Amino acid sequence: MSSTHDHVANDEPSLEVAPRREVSPPVQFVTPEGEVTALGEQHGIDLDLARQLYRHMSLARRLDQEALALQRQGELGLWLQCWGQEAAQVGSILALRESDYVFPSYREHAAALVRGISPTELLSQWRGATHAGWDPTSRNLHFYSLVLGTQTLHATGYAMGAVLDGGEHVVAAYFGDGAASQGDVSEAFNWAAARDLPVLFICQNNQWAISTPTSLQYRTPVHERAAGFGLRSFHVDGNDALAVHAVTAQAADIVRRGQGPALVEAVTFRMAGHSTSDDPTKYRTAEEFAAWEARDPLTRLRTLLEHRDTEPSWFSALSAEADELGVEVRRACRAIEAPKLDDLFDHAYAHPHSLVDVERLTHREFVDSLEVAG
Amino acid sequence: MSSTHDHVANDEPSLEVAPRREVSPPVQFVTPEGEVTALGEQHGIDLDLARQLYRHMSLARRLDQEALALQRQGELGLWLQCWGQEAAQVGSILALRESDYVFPSYREHAAALVRGISPTELLSQWRGATHAGWDPTSRNLHFYSLVLGTQTLHATGYAMGAVLDGGEHVVAAYFGDGAASQGDVSEAFNWAAARDLPVLFICQNNQWAISTPTSLQYRTPVHERAAGFGLRSFHVDGNDALAVHAVTAQAADIVRRGQGPALVEAVTFRMAGHSTSDDPTKYRTAEEFAAWEARDPLTRLRTLLEHRDTEPSWFSALSAEADELGVEVRRACRAIEAPKLDDLFDHAYAHPHSLVDVERLTHREFVDSLEVAG
């Protein structure tokens, strides 16, 4: 192809679309040391809110620890800790209205507690007694979605319905840094953006998807990607509950006013292994853990509150409340009963299904025959 | 939740990631009227290249028209015209090396002709004689992919293999504005970007996906989305063959030098209906068509060449060449023979498969029994 240009000419002007300016740092109101940043001062620190956040976070952490212990004792089949992500969850869900429907992923225990999900409801799935522990309409919190990213499309459709119904809405969907790689999530970004749907995407970027670090997952942070689809985009220190709350509130406000979907990327860390089956020492260092331990979301808020005159008695009352919760979690867990397969035949279809009816009968007869025999 | 902030406060500073600056206009070297733009002058206009581009584009248009006629005569089952997209296709594929493996979608007839695909190879699929008309390795051009977007992931994997092999590579994948909405395409962007793979994505944005306009497909143009994933991003007037060539060459150069994947969005128009089964008057206006007719990629280049002293004899020689191609297309099409089902039993598996063996026999026996009977 002799007549073509030498296209490697280096003196040629760039024809490229100007690359985006540097990544914007996450919004931070309170430093890991508990100091208020300039932005935090500008925004103002609401101590009542801070205490409310701290309380929910403390209770969530206690539940998480109890559940871990219960799994180790064989009372739960599996547990996925939310340790380290309490600020990202509590800060974001508290910034929504209770009427806002929320689609969690599967690690949003702190968010679920804020919405009033009881220990029984929360643990029954992990005890193997049910696939979904609660009635989603009662608290406007959908049950967990385990197939990664699928819930972002459910949120998109739910938001379409909300628009058809009229009024102001925010429909929120939580997902992780790993789930963000699924095509479903991009399809949800795209549809929500194309039709200005009131979806608020909340990505907890906890640096890991099981053993896969974000460096292998993507080239640009998730909020950059979302902006590329035309979403309003937010980037926040996910271990700073006050910042997460403010950012989520602002994003939700945009969404609620019909200005299209938005995404909040909360930068945080999964302190535990992926689940109780995981061994994180296989793929990450003690240094990384230590660095994030120093950024603990509870410590930071406690320091701030202590500096700002919250009484020790307030903390000890909270501690007692957490102890009570611990007792309740242990009691509730052990009390969860296994369902009967017999009942499950009623749950798969809304209308009678002849095959299921036959199989229900076959199963009953078989069980009866065993009882007769044995 | 009385203690929470009033988060709708309008005097609050914005916590949002700064939105991207305005969309960059597409690169243009030659205006629809055939004038060279300042950027075109700066880059330099290579008349030999312009003639080469014009020749391929003319031949492609002729083939396209002949195929349309053949479909109307019942010789082809279906045809999807590339009318209007000749510059986007010829300009881009000519900027690649012949050793660069290319994954087309299904409308890349002009690109296929440049790569030496014969009329027989090109038409046999649309005559219903085969699903894939050519040997992909012989011209480094994969056959068409009809399931939208799937080929972008094949390109990604192919590029992984190329990296394993070592050396400098560009693996190209064509797709449309509609296909870009598929999760697969986003997954390909993401993987290619995360691992710096040598993939060049070429999106022909022809404004429509069957009856769906881009305004319903997305909020931001595809090159913006790609940039969000971390791809090097280009935006070009897809009806300006010289600009498409230069932009693709520059993008390919970046990719070849291992600087990661890039995307070229070529803005063009599907002049015909989606396919010969489609009726575009159902969903778009005559004005829109007329506006794009005025931006015809061939006219523009012809005007330029005429202004720059290309002899009329050169055009008439080309016209004669196109006539010859027309004759060959008609001949070739009618000569394409239907395969035998019998042979297809050999193509589904590489190794013997007992069920297929049995069915091959059953089929033969059945056919024989009919012959005996009838």
Place this chain on the structure above:
Amino acid sequence: MTSLDATPTAGATPPGTKTTTMTLGKALNAGLRRAMQDDDHVVLLGEDVGALGGVFRITEGLQDEFGAQRVVDAPLAESAIVGAAIGLALRGYRPVCEIQFDGFIYPAFDQIVSQLAKMRARSGGRVTLPVVIRVPVGGGIGAVEHHSESNEAYFAHTAGLRVVSCADPGDSYRLIRAAIASDDPVIFYEPKRRYWDKGPVDLDAAPASLDRARVLREGRDVTLVAHGPTVKTALAAAEAATEDGFSVGVVDLRTISPLDMDTLMRCAETTGRMVVVHEASTFLGIGAEIAAAITEACFHVLEAPVLRVGSYNLPYPPAKVEDDFLPDVDRVLDAVDRALKF
């Protein structure tokens, strides 16, 4: 849990006062319109279902009548279409999705199989997902690859879904309305090569049952079982067999999940011989299930094994050879002969 069956008999459409003749495609269009008029929570979504009315014009005129909020041209992403439908259903809507062609349903497979099918069971019966996924299905129209597949077995094997296949205009009108009225998710197959077939449609007819097959023709010697596009083939074969002196019955399955075993057993008992005809490949096609289940239920009355006529274990071939690939009258008659010879 209430039965959806509003009709006393599950036989052929009873003639009503408003019976008119129309194509199967138009009957579906009428059924969709009627459902949208009756319930403003019915919304349609899919690729090109709006101004174009879908590539087969099944939704023609509906966007004009009901607006772009209820007849939604979706972005080009099948997973998103089904995923969004699930969300709409969670919000109380009754979405009807169109998948443009059979071969393009696979990007939505995860949303269908992991979410749509299982969400009710997952929720312990608390969540109801009245979603219909309409799929123009099957071959015989000379189309390119991916436009002629028959994939009902995948969904029939998936617990939590209902799978319906319509065969003629009158019944299609009744079945699509029943599918939309169902609180269970339904995969609704439309035989694309029969879209232009005409037949009587009673616009007053009640929605059909979603668990009853139709005996279109009683027989004494052999029963042919078909659904969707092969019902017409089976009827033609039965007619041809009459000329050879055999009495061949025809059953239109209508619902593939669940199967109407009562009707199938009754026919098997009557004829002792059964041939299942479908366009999907025989290996693990619905004929395998019918053969296995009928053999178990009617072992002592069967005079021959239940035979299957389907397509071969090959990807759908290029259009020029599809006639040899699809079951046709000759192949059905051949199977009838074989059944009779056992």
Place this chain on the structure above:
Amino acid sequence: MTSLDATPTAGATPPGTKTTTMTLGKALNAGLRRAMQDDDHVVLLGEDVGALGGVFRITEGLQDEFGAQRVVDAPLAESAIVGAAIGLALRGYRPVCEIQFDGFIYPAFDQIVSQLAKMRARSGGRVTLPVVIRVPVGGGIGAVEHHSESNEAYFAHTAGLRVVSCADPGDSYRLIRAAIASDDPVIFYEPKRRYWDKGPVDLDAAPASLDRARVLREGRDVTLVAHGPTVKTALAAAEAATEDGFSVGVVDLRTISPLDMDTLMRCAETTGRMVVVHEASTFLGIGAEIAAAITEACFHVLEAPVLRVGSYNLPYPPAKVEDDFLPDVDRVLDAVDRALKF
């Protein structure tokens, strides 16, 4: 077209010189290592297959040995994993994908069914895609939803794929190597609740055949047909039946597509009674195909219908009730009884 069968008999692994005892999981690991040593075009990709060695540790140590370019931690996207594997195969590689759990294969369904399965046929036999998709499959480990499914029927019904299911350590070692050596795409099922079962593995054994079942136990009265996790169940049931005085044979299918009909027919002829056992739901499970095909082939020698023991037509239930859901020795024996009573 050459047969992959390098072994003279398709029976149990013949004892070799390098026979050692290891778990099924370790045997697969050894098979993968061996394949990677023998051919540097073998590459692994999947979620967490690198430093972690996969959630079941089947790829443990392989990234250390062969590097991160040949043992690739993929981004979290199954469609991309299979799509990229297709591209790698087009470039001349032999990719082996890991899908983390059975229930997460569906996002890749389109790439598997429309692309991987059909590309060779599409190309008229010009393109070869030696891709293996490894899937830890089935229930019985007390897992949460989506981690216990059995979905082999979807892929067995898909022309263009081979479907393999391994059952014990020695055979798994031979089958995984055969799958990687195959020029056809293979869906390779690993019975996750048997990963920790120990057995002899002959590291010198040749790769297994991909079209032969194994008769693990000859019987005179009834033949049990199983694959993957239910092979052990079937063996236990056969053992128990002996105590009641019955001679029950066991066939391990090993390959589900194609089925080894010769072996199945021979067994059906010997015993006249057959029971198929699998974890997938019976409705349109592989047992349906075996019942239909065996009944057609052996109609006159069958003394009872081919019976099926599988799970029910429900989404996989919560772990606490999975023992009632899965076929166990009691349910197999019940079917044996029923078969004997016909």
